[in-house]
Amino acid sequence: MAPPSSPAAARAARYLADPRRRTMVVVAVLATIGLIVFGIYATLDGPPPQQEAVVYFAPGATEAQKDAVRAACPSVGRAIQLPKDRNQLATSRIYPLRYDVAKASTADRAALYKCVYAQPHVLGINQVTQGQ
Incomplete structure (x- = not known):
């Protein structure tokens, strides 16, 4: 993975990569993926309005x-x-x-x-x- 180009991005990457925050980052990523999948389901395969x-x-x-x-x-x-x-x-x-x-x-x-x-x-x- 290439290092972030700006100092703010580098700070954010270090903050999120900190092992103390890893659980929260994983939960947030999984929740985001779940919302995206549900949105796609509701739009394409859900009941018609x-x-x-x-x-x-x-x-x-x-x-x-x-x-x-x-x-x-x-x-x-x-x-x-x-x-x-x-x-x-x-x-x-x-x-x-x-x-x-x-x-x-x-x-x-x-x-x-x-x-x-x-x-x-x-x-x-x-x-x-x-x-x-």
């Missing part, structure tokens, strides 16, 4: 109005309308209309957004990415 488009309604919108939007804007291309949640959580009641847009093209998303925004009592759509 989930992308959902969540429809936001006006505060006074009734269940019938929300169901009307659900019926007026079914799945568009590969933007798939998700079934209604049956868990009775507050978030499921507030945001009852969701679409899986992970595999949807830009044209599919545009058609979906156009349909949803044309409906009364809709405030907007938020696209949420979960995972990775």
Whole structure:
């Protein structure tokens, strides 16, 4: 191994090569390698991220109005309308209309957004990415 060219690098090399610090240096190197390997796994072989488009309604919108939007804007291309949640959580009641847009093209998303925004009592759509 060639000696470091600058005095600061030489000092750092001596500091890290000190036998009293060898355990910590080995642990730090192994942790760094582990993080790199996990990052590569998560990017290449991990589960694909989930992308959902969540429809936001006006505060006074009734269940019938929300169901009307659900019926007026079914799945568009590969933007798939998700079934209604049956868990009775507050978030499921507030945001009852969701679409899986992970595999949807830009044209599919545009058609979906156009349909949803044309409906009364809709405030907007938020696209949420979960995972990775």
